[in-house]
Structures are given as structure tokens and as C-alpha cells.
């Protein structure tokens with residue numbers, strides 16, 4: 019099993035780990051980041067989340083070889099606050115989100131890949147009922163069009179949605195290459211090979227199946243309430259929609275609330291809550307890009323709780 023952790027050194031530096039600190043890895047995956055956090059905390063604690071059971075099972079075993087100051091939750095990170103509270107944790111010193119899918123999820127026939135022929139799936143949480151097959155065979159034309167447009171910025175969202183609705187009347191849509199063929203028919207072979215709209219369509223389906231953007235918005239708000247003063251929020255995103263959410267979130271909380279702007283004294287609750295550490299997002303170095311081309315769209319943003 020081959021796994022890469024994107025922007026690992028930059029994330030770990032960004033967390034500014036204290037030996038006795040409490041840290042959260044919201045997206046444990048195959049524990050590349052968690053392993054390094056665990057090595058650096060001596061009297062502290064690591065709490066890690068993933069909703070993928072395979073990732074949790076692997077990482078539990080793996081991290082046991084590194085130390086014992088950790089707890090793994092097989093859970094969506096939107097439950098972070100309640101799960102931590104169940105362990106008596108109200109405040110933490112750093113929270114890392116390394117969003118998106120892991121290279122293992124892409125490579126291990128989980129129906130995420132438009133490069134191979136697999137059964138469509140795209141669930142990060144294998145116990146979830148709703149998957150890509152259900153989505154493609156039950157969503158209306160309008161619903162499909164909307165998600166392709168909103169979550170994939172697909173320029174021919176209408177044609178592709180229409181073709182899916184037509185084709186599924188003939189045969190249920192169950193395979194990744196079947197879907198690629200439908201997209202090709204919808205946009206024409208020339209356009210397909212020129213602009214590869216399947217990338218964006220697959221991204222949109224994945225976001226919808228896993229409710230990725232709504233979950234992220236809620237989790238960022240929770241993260242803010244969990245961070246101690248000087249606690250770090252470190253987020254790696256892999257596409258512009260995620261990055262926009264993170265950028266706007268950090269901007270919003272690093273400014274004085276507009277309601278009270280201009281008052282001689284700003285009441286405490288309206289003061290900025292975050293200091294942005296990365297004025298511009300950090301991107302993978304040329305060396306990292308050479309080693310792992312999948313990191314090319316990664317952007318890292320870091321902020322500190324005031």
C-alpha cells in the first residue's frame with residue numbers, strides 16, 4: 019500500500035507543536051501527519067478522526083508502534099466537539115484538516131477513479147447508505163445539473179445531466195467507465211479529450227456523496243471554539259471550492275466584525291478571533307510535485323487563535 023502525506027513538513031511546522039499540547043488530526047487517513055504529531059508530543063495527547071474504517075484500522079495498528087498518547091475516533095469530523103467532550107476535552111492547541119481523499123482510497127477500488135473501470139461508490143464512510151450509484155440513478159435532471167455546476171463548475175452541466183437521465187432509462191449506471199462514456203457522449207469526443215470534464219463531474223459527485231463542503235463549514239466553526247489562545251488551525255485543501263471556504267473563514271474571523279467597525283472601543287466578542295499566518299497559501303515544492311503529482315492542487319492555510 020502506497021500512501022503520500024501532502025505538505026507534511028509544512029503542516030507539522032504550522033501546528034507549532036508543544037510537547038505537552040493537545041492536538042486534533044481531523045483527517046487521520048494513513049497517519050502520516052498523526053505519526054509525526056505523536057512523535058513530537060511527550061506529555062500531550064493526540065485525538066484523530068476518520069470516517070473510513072480501513073484508514074482507522076490501519077492507523078490504529080500503525081500508531082501503536084509509535085506511542086500510546088492517542089485516541090482514534092471512527093467518526094465524521096463534524097462530531098469533533100462532542101467526541102472530544104466525551105473524553106473531557108474542551109480546548110486543544112492545534113487542529114489539522116488534510117482534506118479530500120487519500121491516495122489509498124483512490125487506488126483501492128473505492129469507485130473514486132475516472133482512470134480505471136470500477137464500481138461507482140465514492141463513499142468515504144463505508145457504512146453510509148448513500149453512494150454514487152444511488153445519486154446517479156435517483157437525482158432529477160435539476161439536482162444533477164445543480165451539483166455539477168455548483169460542486170464541479172462543469173461548463174456543460176446541462177448536457178451531461180440530460181444524458182445521464184436518458185441513459186439510465188436504458189441501463190442502470192453502475193461503473194466509472196460507463197459514466198465516463200456517458201459524459202463523452204454528452205459533450206462530444208473532441209471536447210471530452212480536450213477539457214476532460216469527467217474530472218469535474220467526479221469531483222462534484224464525490225462532494226455531494228460525502229457532503230464535503232457543508233461538513234467543512236460546520237467543522238471550521240467548531241474548531242474555532244475548541245482552540246486555546248495561540249492554538250493553530252492548519253488546513254490543506256485540494257480544490258478551489260474548499261480553498262474558498264477556508265480562505266473566507268480565516269478572513270472573516272481575522273477582521274473586526276463589521277457591525278462594530280469604527281467604534282472607539284470594540285467589545286471583546288466582536289474582536290478578531292484569528293491571526294492569519296499564511297498571507298498566501300503554501301503550495302507543494304517542485305521536489306514534492308516530482309515525488310507525488312497528485313499534490314499539485316494542494317494549498318495550505320494556517321491561522322492562529324487570538
Ligand SMILES: C[S@@+](CC[C@H](N)C(=O)[O-])C[C@H]1O[C@@H](n2cnc3c(N)ncnc32)[C@H](O)[C@@H]1O
Pocket residue numbers: 021022023024044045046047048049050051052067068069070073093094095096116117118119120121142233
Ligand atoms: C487526504 S487524506 C488524509 C491523509 C493523512 N493526513 C495522512 O497523512 O495519511 C483525507 C482523509 O480524511 C478522511 N475524511 C474526509 N472527510 C472526512 C470527514 N468529514 N470526517 C472524517 N474523516 C474524513 C478521508 O476518509 C481520508 O482518509
